Amino acid sequence: HVTVYFDDIPYDVPMGMSVLEAARLVHIEIPSLCYLKDINEIGTCRVCVVEIQGIRALQPSCVYPVRDGLKIKTNTKKVRDARKAAVTLLLSNHHRECLTCIRNLNCELQNVADQLGVRNIPYTGEMQDYGYFSDNVFITRDYNKCINCRRCMAICNKIQECDVYSPLWRGLETVIAPAFKKDLSEVSCITCGQCVIACPTASLSEKECIRDVWKVLNDPTKHVIAQTAPSIQVTIGEDFNMPVGTFVRGKLVTALRRLGFNKVFATDVTADLTIMEEASELKERVTEHPERLPLLSSCCPAWVKFAEHFYPDLLPNLSTCKSPHEMCGAMTKTWYAQKYGIDPSTIVNVAIMPCTAKKYEAARPEMTSDGFRNVDYVLTTRELSRMIRSVGIDFDDLEDSKYDKPFDQFSSAGTIFGATGGVLEAAVRTAYYFMTGDEMGVPDYEDARGQKGLKYGNVAFGDRTLTIAIAHGAGNAKKALTRHLNGEKTFDYMEVMACPGGCVGGGGQPILGGKDQKRISLDYRHNRADALYNIDKGSKIRKSYENPVMQEIYDEFLGKPLSETAKKYLHTSYVK
Ligand code: HC1
Ligand code: SF4
Secondary structure, three states, X not given: OEEEEEOOEEEEEOOOOEHHHHHHHOOOOOOOOOOEOOOEOOOOOOOOEEEEOOOOOOEEOOOOXXXXXXXXXXXXXXXXXXXXXXXXXXXXXXXXXXXXXXXOOXXXXXXXXXXXXXXXXXXXOOOOOOOEEOOOOOEEEEHHHOOOOOHHHHHHHHHOXXXXXXXXXXXXXXXXXXXXXXXXXXXXXXXXXXXXXXXXXXXXXXXXXXXXXXXXXXXXXXXXXXXXXXXXXXXXXXXXXXXXXXXXXXXXXXXXXXXXXXXXXXXXXXXHHHHHHHHHHHHHHXXXXXXXXXEEOOOOHHHHXXXXXXXHHHHHHEOXXXXXXXXXXXXXXXXXHHHHOOOHHHEEEEEEEOOOHHXXXXXXXXXXXXXXXXXXXXXXXXXXXXXXXXXXXXXHHOOOOOOOOOOOOOOHHHHHHHOOOHHHHHHHHHHHHHHHOOOOOXXXXXXXXXXXXXXXXXXXXXXXXXXXXXXXXXXXXXXXXXXXXXXXXXXXXXXXXXXXXXXXXXXXXXXXXXXXXXXXXXOHHHHHHHHHHHHHHOOOOOOHHHOHHHXXXXXXXXXXXXXXXXXXXXXXXXXX
């Protein structure tokens, strides 16, 4: 530890920290914009400047290290004026459409401007037009709201290792964009949306489809189904000011009914179905097709796209299972339609997902069943929050209600899908039974849990032990695959989630830093994941094959896992 003085008050802080981190540790608020801990520590926006005793020029606190005896002034007139000038300059070339902006009231720039008391912008001259791009189904880019903080670039390059963005041109012309300002669908973007989460303003956001969803909800000839991803039940509350990780399953279902959905289904059910198929696939590969090991999970569409771009030779190793939300779509337009006598052409399946990549996945040409699109629209968690707010529903005050039959019962193995390691843990619980004929006594598989970027373990299935690997964050997948391919650390089965933390950290989840800077440094993925594991702990049905709905679906429609019918509706293929 070292002793530093913030505004003459001594504090003991760990050595090696930046002044900004130290200040946040002791609850002194220094505003920042370009800073992202460990990822983007570049000191360019000048919003976090402080006075350091003995140095004439103000210093950006995010890159200035603490040392013993350091005396820092965080709140002098000079500091306040400099911060205000930096933000005023940013605003002078920013499309200030706050009232109609998708990030209104959840924008870091707006927040900082308010905090610093910016009330007029004297420098406004002619505004540049940097362009607006929305030619794909997942992410829009509005360069008139970009502040060149480079946070998108940092997360995409360093965490996702997709290298999509770089600074183009110089000076006032600069934009942070894909090469030649191409559309994200034309470059190596995997559609994960991590850049959207990292963006402090509305320069990057999800492509909304709220209007289309309202249209079908208002059409009485349509049978409109909502399906909710496992993670939504522990994240959407944050958009209504609840603490991170608050469990709101019952309110979520009620809100969707109030919005006018005819049925509300849990994607957790078809997560169980995915496990039935994927665990059978694992067993088949281990016993009959060892040449197709390792088995690689396929429920994360951003990871699938990553594999298609960067590891085309490994595509035969991907599980052929469609992801749970696609399976839900397929089952609603076939089995459910037949069972309940509903014309499948009138069914609209709207998936509520924490994810921008699900929008891309739903639009893939192969994701159809009997000529119908499996999933018609994908709303992110944030979009659903906006719909709920727009009709004046007091979310906090809603009573609980239950999902609709027949997609209402699920194992908590389906639920933990939403956290890194959850898919693999769920699969192990069922694969163990399929491979050995025995029940796993304690289904907890601790090696799969936690926020470590890469996790390894061994599982004994009778006399066969399999090495498993779990990666979250696309860059970690790259690491694991590199080690595997050069023989340094091989595995038989791997789960990959492209987003850090898995779906709880998805690109469509509530953005915390815009409303309240203090929430930026929260370990929110961890809290959200914990909430899912708590559900699992308290659940009676913890293995997918114990879910009674599985019995129903296989008896009435699919026959058995990997049957011809199952392959037709629940499995897919990939493109190099
Ligand atoms: Fe996920 Fe999945 S877990 S991918 O994170 O396999 O999006 O929550 O719905 O499909 O079940 C997302 C979450 C989700 C699918 C499932
Ligand atoms: Fe990079 Fe993901 Fe953003 Fe695409 S969506 S640009 S891969 S961070």
